[in-house]
Amino acid sequence: xxxxxxxxxxxxxxxxxxxxxxxxxxxxxxxxxxxxxxxxxxxxxxxxxxxxxxxxxxxxxxxxxxxxxxxxxxxxxxxxxxxxxxxxxxxxxxxxxxxxxxxxxxxxxxxxxxxxxxxxxxxxxxxxxxxxxxxxxxxxxxxxxxxxxxxxxxxxxxxxxxxxxxxxxxxxxxxxxxxxxxxxxxxxxxxxxxxxxxxxxxxxxxxxxxxxxxxxxxxxxxxxxxxxxxxxxxxxxxxxxxxxxxxxxxxxxxxxxxxx
Amino acid sequence: xxxxxxxxxxxxxxxxxxxxxxxxxxxxxxxxxxxxxxxxxxxxxxxxxxxxxxxxxxxxxxxxxxxxxxxxxxxxxxxxxxxxxxxxxxxxxxxxxxxxxxxxxxxxxxxxxxxxxxxxxxxxxxxxxxxxxxxxxxxxxxxxxxxxxxxxxxxxxxxxxxxxxxxxxxxxxxxxxxxxxxxxxxxxxxxxxxxxxxx
Numbered sequence: 001x002x003x004x005x006x007x008x009x010x011x012x013x014x015x016x017x018x019x020x021x022x023x024x025x026x027x028x029x030x031x032x033x034x035x036x037x038x039x040x041x042x043x044x045x046x047x048x049x050x051x052x053x054x055x056x057x058x059x060x061x062x063x064x065x066x067x068x069x070x071x072x073x074x075x076x077x078x079x080x081x082x083x084x085x086x087x088x089x090x091x092x093x094x095x096x097x098x099x100x101x102x103x104x105x106x107x108x109x110x111x112x113x114x115x116x117x118x119x120x121x122x123x124x125x126x127x128x129x130x131x132x133x134x135x136x137x138x139x140x141x142x143x144x145x146x147x148x149x150x151x152x153x154x155x156x157x158x159x160x161x162x163x164x165x166x167x168x169x170x171x172x173x174x175x176x177x178x179x180x181x182x183x184x185x186x187x188x189x190x191x192x193x194x195x196x197x198x199x200x201x202x203x204x205x206x207x208x209x210x211x212x213x214x215x216x217x218x219x220x221x222x223x224x225x226x227x228x229x230x231x232x233x234x235x236x237x238x239x240x241x242x243x244x245x246x247x248x249x250x251x252x253x254x255x256x257x258x259x260x
Numbered sequence: 261x262x263x264x265x266x267x268x269x270x271x272x273x274x275x276x277x278x279x280x281x282x283x284x285x286x287x288x289x290x291x292x293x294x295x296x297x298x299x300x301x302x303x304x305x306x307x308x309x310x311x312x313x314x315x316x317x318x319x320x321x322x323x324x325x326x327x328x329x330x331x332x333x334x335x336x337x338x339x340x341x342x343x344x345x346x347x348x349x350x351x352x353x354x355x356x357x358x359x360x361x362x363x364x365x366x367x368x369x370x371x372x373x374x375x376x377x378x379x380x381x382x383x384x385x386x387x388x389x390x391x392x393x394x395x396x397x398x399x400x401x402x403x404x405x406x407x408x409x410x411x412x413x414x415x416x417x418x419x420x421x422x423x424x425x426x427x428x429x430x431x432x433x434x435x436x437x438x439x440x441x442x443x444x445x446x447x448x449x450x451x452x453x454x455x456x457x458x459x
Contacts, residue, residue, distance in 0.1 A: 002379050045380060
């Protein structure tokens with residue numbers, strides 16, 4: 001049986017993991033490769049790494065850091081930030097990433113999804129998107145880009161369907177409203193998404209305690225959850241290990257890769 | 261030397277990282293003539309069967325691969341699409357494959373399960389190939405093989421019903437899951453494969 005995945009998410013600045021709240025006030029946590037190695041040893045299921053300034057600085061993702069992380073991590077590893085064409089995707093894959101996350105660039109140039117899927121396979125292309133509640137849109141959510149600063153006028157669910165058609169192999173849905181609040185995932189958003197697309201869905205934004213994960217996995221079809229603060233944020237009084245989270249989920253009847 | 265076939269669309273670099281992490285010397289091979297002298301051959305794979313077959317054809321690697329693996333019995337490990345192309349045919353783009361193993365590759369039914377399958381699934385080994393590992397392994401696949409010879413089936417997992425998770429026939433081993441990305445369980449299987457005596 002396929003198990004639910006816990007994905008550690010790193011926002012990277014200059015090779016270091018930082019932690020923000022609602023896309024602002026980043027504070028320094030640790031060197032990316034060191035924290036990635038710790039998370040691997042702690043049996044996290046997967047890692048995602050965003051070079052959060054690459055796009056705005058108009059440069060490719062930090063390849064050196066991708067390489068350093070890839071050499072220490074033998075679970076799937078997704079990277080995003082500053083990847084705007086097939087060449088950039090290839091550079092990141094060659095450095096040892098498994099999957100490429102496209103976000104703002106996909107909104108500007110949706111064809112990158114089709115081209116990436118054709119060149120490297122759908123499984124390689126993760127569509128990540130930031131969405132915010134907005135009653136003016138049919139689904140009740142609008143897509144934002146550029147670190148959640150720019151509204152796109154796109155309806156969130158319509159966008160997901162289009163990306164699935166273009167060949168995205170997985171969709172990571174980040175709720176701007178919930179991000180950094182530690183109040184739980186946006187479950188209604190995930191329910192709308194799961195009814196609209198058939199590719200695997202990853203929920204992002206809002207996890208602050210283990211019950212948020214069990215709520216997500218028992219009330220929606222999300223296959224994976226992004227966690228960051230819970231694992232390593234110095235702002236939280238209590239951090240959790242993947243082992244603790246898996247034990248908790250397992251006790252709640254959620255199927256997870258057992259800690260061994 | 262352990263040789264990992266790199267056709268620029270697979271994830272050969274990840275496999276190389278894993279092999280080196282286990283303490284073995286290995287190199288990526290992107291030209292057919294450099295495959296000779298391999299003690300072990302690994303064919304990683306991501307993407308589609310057709311794209312993989314096309315890339316490998318372009319490298320003109322099949323004659324030397326056939327000779328090393330099928331005649332000289334060099335230990336061979338195919339991963340993911342590297343498993344699928346060993347069969348006769350893949351439904352994906354209606355692609356003719358190598359036919360080293362009898363059987364076909366078919367798509368998961370996406371009215372039953374989300375496709376692609378992406379994540380950790382529990383693998384049950386149904387025969388002892390001599391290099392078994394155990395536990396959960398990482399899968400990313402929309403297609404799965406249906407071997408005609410039951411004795412080729414090495415392991416199964418459940419995704420809307422049992423499907424082929426690994427196959428083995430003599431010196432030929434192949435996993436639908438990514439050994440290089442399946443944590444310690446995957447590394448353990450990879451290590452067992454690499455520790456087998458050279459041909």
